[in-house]
Amino acid sequence: MNASLGSGPDPTPPTARADAGVPVRQRLAELRGPTRPPHPLDARALAALAANPGCERRTLLDGAGVDKAALAAALGSPAPYGQSQFAFMRGNAFEARVKSDGGTELLRLLGVADPEAALTPDVSAAGPEGRTARTALALREATTAKAWTLLDHPMLALEVAGTPAYLEPDAVVVHPDGHWTVVEIKSFPMLDGSADPAKVGAAARQAAVYVLALERVAARVPGAEVGHHVLLVCPKDFSNLPTGSVVDVRKQLSVTRRQLARMRRVEELAAALPGGTSFDPSGSTEELLASVEAVGAAYAPECLAACELAFHCRGRAREAGAVEALGRSVRGELGGLSTVAEVLDAAHGRAGDPADPAVAALRRAAALRAEALAARGGG
Amino acid sequence: MSLINTLARLEATRSGHAQPLATTRHRHLSDRPLVLVPLTTAGEAGAPLGALVGTDREAPRLLVVPQPRDRDLRFAFLADLAETVLPHLDSYADDTEPAERNETDPETGKRVKVEVELCRDAPQLIVPSRSGIDYVRLLGRSMRFRRTAEQDPDAPYPAPPHIPLLGRWLTHYGERVRTPGAALLLCATDLLSRHWATGQSSLEDLHLGALLAWIDPPEGESGAEAARRAETGRDARGQLLCPPAGPATDPAFDNALLAPAIDAYDLARKNFAGAEDGGSADARLGELAAAERHVRDLLSAQLLPAWHATWRALDLVRALPEGPRAAERWTRDRWSYTGHRDRVRAGEPPQPRRDSAVGAAQKLASRETEQARLEAQEALDDPLVMAARRLTGEAFTSEVTGVEPAWTETKRPTPRPLVTVRTADLPQLGGGDEQVKVYRSLDGGSQSAEFVRWEAAGVLTLRLLNAMGRAKDPAPGTVPEVGDRICWTLFPHEQRGGAKLPDPEDTPWTHGGPPAVDGDDAHERPDPITPDDLL
Numbered sequence: 024m025n026a027s028l029g030s031g032p033d034p035t036p037p038t039a040r041a042d043a044g045v046p047v048r049q050r051l052a053e054l055r056g057p058t059r060p061p062h063p064l065d066a067r068a069l070a071a072l073a074a075n076p077g078c079e080r081r082t083l084l085d086g087a088g089v090d091k092a093a094l095a096a097a098l099g100s101p102a103p104y105g106q107s108q109f110a111f112m113r114g115n116a117f118e119a120r121v122k123s124d125g126g127t128e129l130l131r132l133l134g135v136a137d138p139e140a141a142l143t144p145d146v147s148a149a150g151p152e153g154r155t156a157r158t159a160l161a162l163r164e165a166t167t168a169k170a171w172t173l174l175d176h177p178m179l180a181l182e183v184a185g186t187p188a189y190l191e192p193d194a195v196v197v198h199p200d201g202h203w204t205v206v207e208i209k210s211f212p213m214l215d216g217s218a219d220p221a222k223v224g225a226a227a228r229q230a231a232v233y234v235l236a237l238e239r240v241a242a243r244v245p246g247a248e249v250g251h252h253v254l255l256v257c258p259k260d261f262s263n264l265p266t267g268s269v270v271d272v273r274k275q276l277s278v279t280r281r282q283l284a285r286m287r288r289v290e291e292l293a294a295a296l297p298g299g300t301s302f303d304p305s306g307s308t309e310e311l312l313a314s315v316e317a318v319g320a321a322y323a324p325e326c327l328a329a330c331e332l333a334f335h336c337r338g339r340a341r342e343a344g345a346v347e348a349l350g351r352s353v354r355g356e357l358g359g360l361s362t363v364a365e366v367l368d369a370a371h372g373r374a375g376d377p378a379d380p381a382v383a384a385l386r387r388a389a390a391l392r393a394e395a396l397a398a399r400g401g402g
Numbered sequence: 403m404s405l406i407n408t409l410a411r412l413e414a415t416r417s418g419h420a421q422p423l424a425t426t427r428h429r430h431l432s433d434r435p436l437v438l439v440p441l442t443t444a445g446e447a448g449a450p451l452g453a454l455v456g457t458d459r460e461a462p463r464l465l466v467v468p469q470p471r472d473r474d475l476r477f478a479f480l481a482d483l484a485e486t487v488l489p490h491l492d493s494y495a496d497d498t499e500p501a502e503r504n505e506t507d508p509e510t511g512k513r514v515k516v517e518v519e520l521c522r523d524a525p526q527l528i529v530p531s532r533s534g535i536d537y538v539r540l541l542g543r544s545m546r547f548r549r550t551a552e553q554d555p556d557a558p559y560p561a562p563p564h565i566p567l568l569g570r571w572l573t574h575y576g577e578r579v580r581t582p583g584a585a586l587l588l589c590a591t592d593l594l595s596r597h598w599a600t601g602q603s604s605l606e607d608l609h610l611g612a613l614l615a616w617i618d619p620p621e622g623e624s625g626a627e628a629a630r631r632a633e634t635g636r637d638a639r640g641q642l643l644c645p646p647a648g649p650a651t652d653p654a655f656d657n658a659l660l661a662p663a664i665d666a667y668d669l670a671r672k673n674f675a676g677a678e679d680g681g682s683a684d685a686r687l688g689e690l691a692a693a694e695r696h697v698r699d700l701l702s703a704q705l706l707p708a709w710h711a712t713w714r715a716l717d718l719v720r721a722l723p724e725g726p727r728a729a730e731r732w733t734r735d736r737w738s739y740t741g742h743r744d745r746v747r748a749g750e751p752p753q754p755r756r757d758s759a760v761g762a763a764q765k766l767a768s769r770e771t772e773q774a775r776l777e778a779q780e781a782l783d784d785p786l787v788m789a790a791r792r793l794t795g796e797a798f799t800s801e802v803t804g805v806e807p808a809w810t811e812t813k814r815p816t817p818r819p820l821v822t823v824r825t826a827d828l829p830q831l832g833g834g835d836e837q838v839k840v841y842r843s844l845d846g847g848s849q850s851a852e853f854v855r856w857e858a859a860g861v862l863t864l865r866l867l868n869a870m871g872r873a874k875d876p877a878p879g880t881v882p883e884v885g886d887r888i889c890w891t892l893f894p895h896e897q898r899g900g901a902k903l904p905d906p907e908d909t910p911w912t913h914g915g916p917p918a919v920d921g922d923d924a925h926e927r928p929d930p931i932t933p934d935d936l937l
Contacts, residue, residue: 105653110445212447261448324603350603391789399425
């Protein structure tokens with residue numbers, strides 16, 4: 024079992040270790056707003072973190088459990104996300120179909136010869152803590168029983184920056200040999216054996232978070248091992264018949280693991296904030312603006328698809344004239360120049376050192392472009 | 403993105419208006435394009451919601467599926483779509499001109515010229531966005547394996563006639579898009595972003611409304627402001643001012659407007675089915691019609707902005723003069739259209755679900771050639787594109803400063819004149835020991851030369867290699883004169899495809915992919931249909 028940072032069992036949560044000053048958990052609660060419950064960090068949010076690991080703003084806000092959608096709305100740049108009820112209903116109906124008859128269909132996709140004989144222990148309990156404990160127990164029993172076992176909507180806990188995040192995989196299957204497989208059910212179609220790679224990638228990142236959480240449970244169960252291949256179940260072609268595909272998530276796993284290890288910086292980020300900083304959406308817009316600006320962001324256009332705060336960050340990046348607002352790759356070819364004004368001044372000979380290769384290239388580009396456009400104007 | 407294009411984006415950012423990326427139009431546009439704006443149901447594959455389609459911007463045909471989960475209504479939609487699209491596709495099929503094509507004679511194995519038909523023009527299909535192109539491909543895939551009652555009397559849910567045929571055409575158009583420079587199926591966003599740079603990222607350029615706002619903002623407003631409004635502006639009911647250009651709908655529209663309207667339609671249909679007598683049936687039928695009209699109105703309001711935006715995009719791009727070589731590429735599209743017409747007429751089966759190994763290798767090879775051709779042709783057609791190549795050292799403009807006659811030292815000397823040119827550009831010619839070749843346009847073709855040496859900074863000598871006629875002295879006009887301004891490129895102007903791949907029967911088993919398992923018809927078997935096709 025791999026016991027590297029962020030993946031192995033962690034007997035001492037950071038809260039218990041905080042010996043000086045305010046405990047981290049309390050500090051984060053203050054940032055969030057004392058009356059606000061922490062916004063649950065689900066696997067989707069954890070997986071999205073890996074998309075932009077350099078963004079301190081996102082790390083801190085997610086780590087502190089701030090409701091970013093409410094924050095974005097309070098800042099005047101509401102997130103444009105939502106889910107269509109058609110997609111939602113379809114997703115639920117497909118999952119119900121896959122799991123009907125005690126999950127026999129699903130187990131058959133895993134190649135189980137006699138799916139009716141599989142055990143399907145009940146893992147429901149009161150509250151997330153209770154469900155997590157119940158899941159751990161069921162996993163242990165199933166591993167000892169050495170029989171095919173399907174856990175429907177188990178609950179797993181993963182400690183993220185001192186606060187437990189409760190995660191709910193669609194299903195976990197325990198093999199007779201003690202192998203555990205995460206099952207991810209998605210309602211996008213697998214057309215002629217292949218699905219939209221962007222959606223498969225997102226599902227793999229999400230499944231990697233579950234694998235990570237499962238590994239913590241497996242570390243305490245002798246003979247248990249968590250598979251680094253997950254089963255992705257999708258509708259086949261245009262039907263609602265389920266079809267399965269085994270997805271290797273080792274890469275996503277290592278990215279998430281590294282990312283969660285870096286989440287420890289949440290403490291440092293929180294400690295570095297000026298006093299009075301608060302992300303409570305009920306605060307005034309000016310205060311919120313100041314608070315949000317107190318943490319650095321690494322905006323890139325890709326954020327628009329993954330972060331509730333992206334429109335706010337984009338507005339700020341554009342105001343500041345940051346060239347990254349045009350895309351991450353843009354920065355690479357501009358050397359040390361980082362704002363639109365700097366680049367254009369350098370290109371048109373108003374500033375910049377001509378000996379700098381980036382400046383020289385820009386001037387040549389500007390001259391060639393002007394020449395070509397003038398040729399068009401002249402006919 | 404090249405540095406020149408980055409610069410254009412930065413200038414657009416500062417000015418608030420889009421900047422030109424091209425001085426000519428790099429895609430052929432038909433005089434009578436067929437525009438298709440499709441919408442799909444969220445979460446369902448192949449469950450269309452509606453579409454606007456037509457060749458007349460003032461009179462689009464609105465097609466709507468009032469309950470997307472109803473297979474009969476979906477089939478009715480697809481049948482209507484086929485009824486609109488197929489006549490348009492067919493209308494180009496019989497206007498042909500004679501042409502020649504190289505074919506391998508099956509008996510002698512020699513390459514011979516064969517007289518064939520080539521359609522004089524081809525139907526062009528335009529969709530708003532790149533996801534619209536994916537949707538065309540998806541529609542094609544969902545339809546081409548369907549069986550009509552005529553093809554298969556035992557089919558459990560026979561498709562109306564023409565649906566498989568439309569599926570094959572849409573598949574062909576969707577596949578053709580993957581060939582660089584092809585113009586049979588184009589999307590408005592790609593057309594616009596090929597020709598203009600906006601002050602936003604290429605990801606944000608995928609939004610047709612925002613992209614158009616940068617290029618063609620309303621009076622008195624900057625492109626940046628108009629784009630922001632198009633992207634996020636919502637009315638008092640929380641609906642987007644500029645609905646997405648499909649095929650996905652806005653979730654807020656689905657939840658607040660569409661779902662209740664579809665529920666009302668379901669209820670009206672149930673009531674109509676349960677009507678007891680003629681009188682109440684008439685009343686219920688009226689309610690059903692009203693409920694359907696409501697869904698139609700809602701979808702029409704979502705579709706119309708994208709419809710108009712697509713036509714506006716066509717206007718803007720059409721205003722640019724067409725690049726001469728874009729017409730040459732369109733001829734290839736005409737060949738592609740004619741080829742598919744012939745395959746359909748010959749009764750060939752629909753395109754397979756997966757390409758065979760040989761077919762895939764051929765497609766990839768031809769796409770690579772087309773990519774190189776497109777890059778060369780765009781540069782030759784457009785000084786602004788050539789400027790980007792000059793910046794990277796792949797081309798240079800020059801003035802001829804000296805010409806020295808020279809000949810090969812063979813039994814029959816042929817001309818190899820030395821041309822000295824002066825350039826301010828920085829071509830990547832190396833030290834002269836690598837025999838770098840350069841090319842220039844000459845009489846509709848190209849002439850090549852090899853780099854000899856740098857004479858001084860910015861002065862270099864080239865040796866002309868061909869296109870000077872067969873005589874001992876070069877034909878008049880084939881050798882540059884002192885004072886001529888010439889643009890040389892380091893890339894060839896014409897593309898020669900690589901060595902021809904062997905025929906499938908000559909392909910060794912190591913390269914031929916797995917053999918067909920279930921006999922020949924495995925590729926065209928219809929999708930299995932379950933009674934509960936959808937949830």
